[in-house]
Amino acid sequence: MTLIKSISGIRGTIGGSPGDNLTPIDAVKFAAAYGSWLKENTNKAKLRIVIGRDARISGEMIQNLVVSTLVGLGIDVLDLGLSTTPTVEIAVPLEKADGGIILTASHNPKQWNALKLLNAKGEFLDAEQGAKILQLAESEAFSFSEVDALGQVSKNDTYIDIHIQEVLNLPLVDADTIKKSRFKVVVDGVNSTGGIAIPKLLKALGVEVVELYCDPTGHFPHNPEPLKEHLGDICELVVKEKADFGIVVDPDVDRLAFIDNTGEMFGEEYTLVACADYVLAKIGGNTVSNLSSSRALRDVTEKYGGTYEAAAVGEVNVVTKMKENHAIIGGEGNGGIIYPESHYGRDSLVGTALFLMLMAERGGTVRELRDSYPAYFMSKKKIQLTPDLDVDALLAQMQQKYRDEEVSAVDGVKIDFPENWVHLRKSNTEPIIRIYTEAKSQAEADALADRIILEIKEIAGI
Structure with missing residues (x-):
C-alpha cells in the first residue's frame, strides 16, 4: 500500500494507516493544505473551488471528506459530481472560481485515488506552488472558520454537457462534416466517467456508438491504463461490429487511445501525431511534447514548417513549454492532447473531435492513416x-x-x-x-x- 506526495497533488491506495496510504485523515489534511494555501494567496473575502471526480468506488467518500474540509475553511464549493479531469479544468475559469480539485488516480487501478490540484486558470499547479502545499500539509498549520463563516456547497451536474458544447464550438470542429461520414465507433469507458462523456460527444457529432464498459460503476473491467495488453475486448469488438475504429480512455478521460478498423492499436503515441497533423494542416505553427514522446510529432511538425520542442515529463512542464514556444497543439505520448484553443489541459473529448475531423476530411481507413505516418x-x-x-x-x-x-x-x-x-x-x-x-x-x-x-x-x- 502506498502514499505518494508530489507537486501535482497526493495519490495513494485506499485503506491502511495515515501517512502510509490515502486514508480519510490524509484526504482531509491535503484538502486543508490546498484550501489554506489559496486563502493565503488571495485578498478575496470568499473563495470558490470546483470539485469533480471519476467513478472510482472510493470517489464519493473522498469527495465528501474534501468538500467538508473546504467548507470548514470557509470556502464555497461547486460540486460537479461525476466528471472528467478536462471538464473540471474547463469549469474553473468558466465559473471564475479560485481553483479546482479533481478526485481521480488517472490510470491507476481501482484501489487508488488522488487529489489533483488546479489554479484559477484550471491548470495544474507549478512546482513552487505544489511544494508550498506539501509544506502546509506537513505542518498542519490550518485555521478553520467559525460557524457563521462556513462555506456553502452548490451542485451542477450539467458540466459534461457544457464541456461537449465547448468542443462543438471550436473553429476547427464542424459537426456537419463529421455527421456526413456516418462513422461507427466502439467506446471502452472502463466503467468510469469516459463512459458518460465520450458517447455523449460522439452522438452530438452524429456518430453511431457501440458502448463497451460505459456504466460508471468504478468496477474497472480490466487494468485501466489504455495499453495493448489490457484492450483485447475492444479490439475484438471493433472487428465484430465492423466499426470504423475504437476509442479507449482512462478513468478520468485525459488519455486517449484508438483501435484501428482491423482491431489493432493505432498507438497511443500517434494520437497526438494525428491530431497535430489535422491542426497543423489548417494552421501552421509549433508543437511540444515531452522527452518520452515519439519523434513522429517532430517529423509531422517540420513537414508543415513548424518547430518542435521537447519538455520534461509532466503536464505542467509541457504546458509551460507550449506557452513559451506559442505551440498551437501539444501533449504527451500517452495519448494526452493539449489544444490551447480550448484550454491548457489534456482532453480526450477535444482529441476525439479533432481525430474525427481528420478522418472525415482525409477519407480512407484508420489503418491507412496510421500507415501514412513515420514508422517508429x-x-x-x-x-x-x-x-x-x-x-x-x-x-x-x-x-x-x-x-x-x-x-x-x-x-x-x-x-x-x-x-x-x-x-x-x-x-x-x-x-x-x-x-x-x-x-x-x-x-x-x-x-x-x-x-x-x-x-x-x-x-x-x-
Missing part, C-alpha cells in the same frame, strides 16, 4: 526501485557512460542516438524507474530497452 516503435519498460538504490547516482553514471552521444538531463537522462533513443527517469507516481526507447522496428526498440536494463542492473549491482 516504442518499448516502455520499468525497473522496480529498492530502498537502498541511489537512483540519481545511477542516472548520473548512465549519463557519463554515454557522454559522447546527444544527452539531455532536463528530466532524468535521455540519450539520443542517430537511429533511436532511450529515456530513463524516476516515476512521479510509482516507485519505479521508467525506461522508454524508440526505434524503427519493435525488435530494435525492445532490444535497446533490454540492453539498457542490463547496463543499469550491472551498475546498480542488482
Whole structure:
C-alpha cells in the first residue's frame, strides 16, 4: 500500500494507516493544505473551488471528506459530481472560481485515488506552488472558520454537457462534416466517467456508438491504463461490429487511445501525431511534447514548417513549454492532447473531435492513416526501485557512460542516438524507474530497452 506526495497533488491506495496510504485523515489534511494555501494567496473575502471526480468506488467518500474540509475553511464549493479531469479544468475559469480539485488516480487501478490540484486558470499547479502545499500539509498549520463563516456547497451536474458544447464550438470542429461520414465507433469507458462523456460527444457529432464498459460503476473491467495488453475486448469488438475504429480512455478521460478498423492499436503515441497533423494542416505553427514522446510529432511538425520542442515529463512542464514556444497543439505520448484553443489541459473529448475531423476530411481507413505516418516503435519498460538504490547516482553514471552521444538531463537522462533513443527517469507516481526507447522496428526498440536494463542492473549491482 502506498502514499505518494508530489507537486501535482497526493495519490495513494485506499485503506491502511495515515501517512502510509490515502486514508480519510490524509484526504482531509491535503484538502486543508490546498484550501489554506489559496486563502493565503488571495485578498478575496470568499473563495470558490470546483470539485469533480471519476467513478472510482472510493470517489464519493473522498469527495465528501474534501468538500467538508473546504467548507470548514470557509470556502464555497461547486460540486460537479461525476466528471472528467478536462471538464473540471474547463469549469474553473468558466465559473471564475479560485481553483479546482479533481478526485481521480488517472490510470491507476481501482484501489487508488488522488487529489489533483488546479489554479484559477484550471491548470495544474507549478512546482513552487505544489511544494508550498506539501509544506502546509506537513505542518498542519490550518485555521478553520467559525460557524457563521462556513462555506456553502452548490451542485451542477450539467458540466459534461457544457464541456461537449465547448468542443462543438471550436473553429476547427464542424459537426456537419463529421455527421456526413456516418462513422461507427466502439467506446471502452472502463466503467468510469469516459463512459458518460465520450458517447455523449460522439452522438452530438452524429456518430453511431457501440458502448463497451460505459456504466460508471468504478468496477474497472480490466487494468485501466489504455495499453495493448489490457484492450483485447475492444479490439475484438471493433472487428465484430465492423466499426470504423475504437476509442479507449482512462478513468478520468485525459488519455486517449484508438483501435484501428482491423482491431489493432493505432498507438497511443500517434494520437497526438494525428491530431497535430489535422491542426497543423489548417494552421501552421509549433508543437511540444515531452522527452518520452515519439519523434513522429517532430517529423509531422517540420513537414508543415513548424518547430518542435521537447519538455520534461509532466503536464505542467509541457504546458509551460507550449506557452513559451506559442505551440498551437501539444501533449504527451500517452495519448494526452493539449489544444490551447480550448484550454491548457489534456482532453480526450477535444482529441476525439479533432481525430474525427481528420478522418472525415482525409477519407480512407484508420489503418491507412496510421500507415501514412513515420514508422517508429516504442518499448516502455520499468525497473522496480529498492530502498537502498541511489537512483540519481545511477542516472548520473548512465549519463557519463554515454557522454559522447546527444544527452539531455532536463528530466532524468535521455540519450539520443542517430537511429533511436532511450529515456530513463524516476516515476512521479510509482516507485519505479521508467525506461522508454524508440526505434524503427519493435525488435530494435525492445532490444535497446533490454540492453539498457542490463547496463543499469550491472551498475546498480542488482
